[in-house]
Amino acid sequence: MSAIGSPAPWSVASPRAAFGRALAVIVLALCAGACAQSPPPQASPAPGVSTQDAAELSRLSLPHVGLRARDLAVVINDDDPMSVEIGRYYAARRGIASDRVIHVRFPARPVMNFGDFMRVKEVLDARLGPEVQALALAWTQPFRVECMSATAAFALGFDPASYCAEAEGCVRTKPTPYFNSTSNAPFTDYRIRPAMLLAATSVESGKRLIDRGLRSDESWPEGKAYLMNTSDKGRNVRAETYERVKSVLGPAYPIEQVDADALEGKTDIMFEFTGVAQVGKMRSNRFLDGAMADHLTSWGGGLIGYDQTTALDWLSAGATGSYGTSTEPCSFRAKFPDVGVAMAHYLMGETLIEAYWKSVLMPGQGVFVGDPLARPFGGVRVSQTAAGTVISTRALPPGNYFFEAARSSVGPFQVIRGVRVTGFGVRQLTLPAGDTRYFRVRGVPPPPAPASGAAPASAPVEATAPS
DSSP states (O other): OOTTSOOOOOOOOOSOHHHHTTGGGSEEEEOOTHHHHSOOTTOOBGGGOOHHHHHHHTTEEOOOOSOOGGGEEEEEETTOHHHHHHHHHHHHHHTOOGGGEEEEOOOOSSEEOHHHHHHHHHHHHHHOOTTOOEEEEOOSSOOEETTEEHHHHHHHOOOHHHHOOTTTSSOOOOOOTTTTOOOSOHHHHHSOOOEEEOOOSSHHHHHHHHHHHHHHTTOOOOOEEEEEOOSOTTTOGGGGGHHHHHHHHTTTSOEEEEOSSOOOSOSOEEEEEEOOSSOTTGGGSOEEEEEEEEEOSSSTTOOSSOSSOOHHHHHHHTOSEEEEESSOOOSOGGGSOOHHHHHHHHHTTOOHHHHHHHTOSSOTTEEEEEOTTOOTTOSEEEEEETTEEEEEESOOOSEEEEEEEESSTTOOOEEEEEEEEOSSSOEEEEEETTOOOEEEEEEOOOOOOOOOOOOOTTOOOOOOSOO
16 A cells, blocks of 8 residues: 555445434545635634534544654753753743653754663653653754654654664664554554654744744644655655655645755745755745645754754754754665654644654664644634534545534434545535534444564665665
């Protein structure tokens, strides 16, 4: 199955014949094209809905999508003044509980040694409960823990035999089961806490990053994805996936392939993916709040002291999230974000940290940077029509669902119909005028996948040319 393809077909029998007569109670409109690019004319963001709309929303329960502030812990290095100020600012702006703000001490230098890592990890292991699903690391350096990236080491544990490639040269590293998963709780499901650096060149730039992430939340930005097809054959290996990405995600969000080494003068960048060592004309562009942008090259995750464009440069130019490798990865696509997977998870309402982490099959060398909780495509829009209340959302991922109704908010709920959702974009659900029942959209778990050691069908092709 393709990483960004539709789920396998399914069918479900109507639980009762009477339910068949009630199929019109909730109408699910799968919108693409123009509908996916802009919400209905009278729609408004969930945070500012009217009292009437809020009452209507309270009668509909949708599946949970995306991490929240309660799922995140912030780690601050008290030996790094910039870490302290940025970490405290992030915790305050995001409403992170005080017991989820962890203070540690270690030297602020590009590469953390194993001893310092273990001392910090012991503190985290003692302080973090099982409900903490992800980490915001409030520093720019270290970006490596010996031969692993810092974000991978804190997420996966320091395991050079599995995640490092320096000793062996151009080799694959251990894949993560979190890749392209549907999990909303990575620590609960996989014992992985995805980590992301709140990286910045200064306290002021760090605060601007955080503010961009907050402004992006549930904003449904009307921008464009730019897929760069460059002349750098060694670094342009993701370009062979672009046609598939455009085919699957094009109906849900505008995508443009640009055959050039640099993008220039654009004002609507929501996604940019390229493959060059030096990204030119970056500051001639405008990135929308919540934008995701990265380039495939060797040292994009070497945030300080390298001569290639870095993930930090993308943040400085206005992106809200980026990625780069901190040790030589060679041209393995599996060690870089899968463009379609990253876009698909972000567009379906997941957070930046989820979308980025789920897009990298082999993340042991990769540094994830940005605002982990940025969630531009989450939330709902509400509008009133003669037919009833129309609720629009992007946060119904492809899959199988039951629509259920009850006379009370506590149930019992009865199945009205089963529906298979395919593709990505805005879904519209109409609560009929005059109907005061409570409704629920409940996901149907997929059948267990057969045990197999095979890589996903979308797994990147092996390559050995250094990048």
